[in-house]
Amino acid sequence: MKPASKFSRSLAGLALSGLALALGPGAAGAQALPDPIKLVVGYPPGGTADAVARVYADKLRAELGVGVVVDNRAGAGGQVAAQGFVRGPKDGSTLLVANNHMLSTLPLTVKTVTYDPVKDFAPVAPIAKFEHILAVGKNTPAKSLDEYIALVRRQPEVYGLYGIPAPGSAPQFIGYSIAKKNGLKMTAVPYRGGAPLLSDLLGGHVPAAVDAIGTITEYVAKGEVKVLGVTGPQRLDILKDVPTFVELGYGNLNASGWMGVFAPVGTDPAVIERLNQAFNKVSAMPDIAKAIVPIGFAPHAGSPKDLGDIVKNDLDTWGPIIRESGYVAE
Template identity: 40%
Template sequence: MPRRLAAVLRPALALLFVTVLALPGAFAQGGKTVRVLVGFPAGGGTDAIARVLADKLKDELGAQVIVDNKPGAGGQIAAQALKQAAPDGSTYFISHDHTISIVPQVMKNPGFDPARDFVHVAGFATFVNALAVSGSLPPKTFAEYIDWVKAQQGGKSAIGVPAPASVPEFLVRLIGDKFALDLVAAPYRGSAPMLSDLFGAQIPAAIGSVPELVEPNKAGKLRVVAVLGGQRQAALPDVPTFAELGLAGFEDVPYYAFFAPAGTPRAELDRFAGALAKVVAQPEVRDKLTGWGLAVQFMPQAQIEQRERAYTAAWAQIIRRSGYQPQ
């Protein structure tokens, strides 16, 4: 290159270099794709939430953000994949309470230890679980459902749960004990296949998260008859809480949060958390998640750590009282 031309281009090239470094995520991501692991099948509630957030996060991070479904074992497969991922800010795990707070307490060898292998990034919502009855069956209320089960031979019936040894499974046990019913939890590999069977009345009832039950409830595919939590849900104002129905002790509500591999640089965690905070503050995102029954609330790292530990401790007591032995 002639010296005169080089002298002319050198300042321009320097300016271009500085500009590229200043682009959101340009230095941190280095052109890498950001992967969001989901421990449940496509079409379920967690998957839908992940895709809404991923679509907006790509703009805030200045990088491609893809949803990577690794369903099975109540989120264990996805959690194990997170443990094996490079701690470079390119892989995150979106999870609710089950995989992080419950699985390590009910499995002898889940293949990961949240306290050792993961780091909290940020939380973005809380939600509640609910009991739903197939829309093609007669019961329209919780009381009618209890009467319907009692009318079955031996007062026996099955309730679908999205994963074995999950909060919904323990709830099935407690409902059965409280109302003298022979209820059996039928575990599925995620909520999508469970709800498919519920729509077709292949299983009479199921317990799932409110976000995945709201739209089918509106469409008449199922009827939500009771919700957990300390108060009724805005998306289901006519549905009573279990406490109202005489089954107290489920007022603590679960959470949704992002996790990263242990050792991920602080700058990467802060960058992702900052992008997430901006995304959930967007009215269209907030309205979408609220409409699905989520209580949208950005929770920075310290806050989601505290919530996760408190929830884990609360369920440790319930699991011990149930007599459940880790498998």
């Protein structure tokens, strides 16, 4: 057999190039992505942030054709992960799965935060959102926010205590906003996470709590907890009878909690675009909703600009509230 001529080899090369173009940018650039890709999570394994990241990682492996692993770097409410990430590689091999606490609340409340939430992170895609609620235990005789406010007004030393999952978190400032609007004395009681807070709410050790919705709906159905208000622009399907804070007259409590994926600043825009398309495709998969809705999240998708706008809007929403509260992290 005669060796292929230069002309025939050129034709073959053109044919392969044409095939790659026909298959689209995903196929043509599949080998350009690092393998594996790390999803850095600023919280320990077993938590809800970790759970959401792992569900996405599982689906992304097939979608991107490379390994995708979760790298837990817990510490200081996500601050450790975020600060270390800023100095990371800019080749798409390391992505940060961040939430509103890491990129809005911490920079507004903690002086030791060294990163700029807007300038130091390149948005890739929003992946999930969640809401915060004000709930009372079965020993707190209130069926509405107005009834709860009346209780606090009468006995602030008893009913004015509200549990929060961590000091300086968004729930603390939701409680502050409610107290400020009504001229009440309310005191935040910090816990080390949502699990012990929920346990004390169920046990009657704290009369009220403000936290992410999490798994509380199962206790609502049992009558052990009553939810009086929820953040966000509209009522939740899983809590249709619970009004939003906006409906109740608290227009500054409309911001949802969120999770999003970021790359280091300087990452190739083409890589960011490819990753954005992959995350958006995965977020629409039924298995994602099936896995994260029961733990209080809803799948979310959007462009890098959408995620950047979410961060900026969060800072604009919580900045004035936090400054007005005078809160300073200890």
